[in-house]
Amino acid sequence: MTAPLLEIDRLDIGFGPLSAVRGASLQVRRGETHCLVGESGCGKSVTALAVMGLLARNATRNAVSMRFDGQELMGLDEKAMSRLRGDRMAMIFQEPMTSLNPAYTVGSQMAEVMLRHRGGTRRAALDRAAELLAKVRITSPGMRLGQYPHQLSGGLRQRVMIAMALMCSPELLIADEPTTALDVTVQAQILRLLADLQKDLGLAILLITHDLGVVARTAHHVSVMYAGQVVETAPVADLFANPMHPYTRGLLSCVPVPGKVRPGDPLGSIPGMVPRVEHAFAGCAFRQRCDLARPDCAGTIPRRDFAPGHDYLCQIEPAALVTA
């Protein structure tokens, strides 16, 4: 097996007294989509921002290591980081309207990425932009280059964002809820496009989402986050067939699946709320909401292996969980 393109080893992110991410580890390989799934506030977006070196100033970031193609990102200065960002690693965000500059045309924003990282003429950069707009299946790319973001529909804007992210042929694409603001038919089109681009270009994609449908249909591997920790990691089929962590199980039971839950029957739900996690927080953060919690859940929680590539963070042994 090849070395992972992105390898995060025990990442911690804090905001003042609060701990946003606690010891999160994950790996993304070339040509693969790794989904980071969880609910609001679980730390999935800040994990992505930490990789890109885009955390807010008041955040603290620590990790045993965070390597991109073998290169250590921790301790890399801003100048070196900004050379990587937009070039070898790129990011697309949820709301394309707020991440595109309303005052510049699509063409000039896209060309800027190329000029900044690769230099060359503006003409060549605009040609590259037109080529990529066509690649993300935008019709009449020449005309679109001269348009402003507000003249485009939501789906088109997200395609422009994707095209812009691809300007310098990145190896890693981080997509933070890329289809959450879009209609279902457009969502399917955008996700298909990402999958096709991945096949063509061998992209590694770190896809952040709260939508288990998106996870099931796009991921190769999945990491489930809860209260700042990766509570379970597994190949996608394994995760849906054998969810181990009680939180993963709860999450899967909350979604109405046609044929599994009869219309009108109550859906599964998780009682209570995510706790506030400060730096001294000890034990399992899910224990107050968990049916299976025991006294030792307040202690140190081991990471347990269930199957190759499938581990979870829980006091309870696999054998006991399988029958639970």
Place this chain on the structure above:
Amino acid sequence: MKTPLIEVRDVGQRFRVNSGLLEKKRQVVAVDGVSLKLMQGDVLGIVGESGCGKSTLARIILGLLPPTTGDVLIDGQDLSKLDRKERARLVQPVFQDPFSSLNPRRLVRDIVALPLHAQGDVTSAEMRKRVDTMLERVGLDPAMGDRFPAQLSGGQRQRVAIARALVLRPRIVVCDEPTSALDVSVQAQILNLLAELRREFGLSYLFISHNLAVIEHVATEVAVMYLGRIVERNDTASLFHAPKHPYTKALLASVLTPEPGLGIPETGLGDAMPDPANVPPGCRFHPRCPVAIERCGREAPAITRVGNGITECHLITSM
């Protein structure tokens, strides 16, 4: 035959909007010739993509927006002739975003009491009792009544919005994307609560959502909207298992159910996005339709009965 609780008859809504500083005002057709009925105890789901007119329709039924054409009957009475108090006792809303639909400067207790207050004939002791009972019923500790919305989570705020909607014991609740702003685990709690309350208070819901899995789960009947018109309507099981209209088919095909291994569906839809300011001639879906024929661009399809439901498509008529 029983009187429908809501009867919408050939309702249309047009807006004039500025399209630019020096440009002429344009006409946006938000809702165009919509008719529907909601019977006592039913849940009518309305699905469609952004700009299809589903929220405009909700605002018309709530009496917040007088329709340009057509009329709405609530329990047999003309909505436009009811005064605000009477209307409030019949229909109440639950909106999408519990962050903006609750007044941030009011205590939860006062927010829930507002509909009672507006009726003007309830004593303050009685009001307090009814608010407490309702807070408890939606799963909130009555002590929460003394907090501000900002001190509550998204799920708790949506419970407050539901308590406010039910405190007058209305017969209909119009839910406009009630769970779209919530996390999945909270969404499940709210959907379960809405289902319990419907049984307990004998409510009927008009339930608007873009989430088809949610609609399939809660609705007894479903209407699919596209560019201001209902293109298909049927009972939930028929609509989901035997969709007729090509748009309904594409919409259902686009749903990503949490089943790995199925891949990402091909919708077959073109890239022409629907624009309510520029409704295409003929069938309004034809520019995106994968099976459109020449006639579709020329002539608007008529409403066709199919089983218990209706649909609007030339290919269905000619079948």
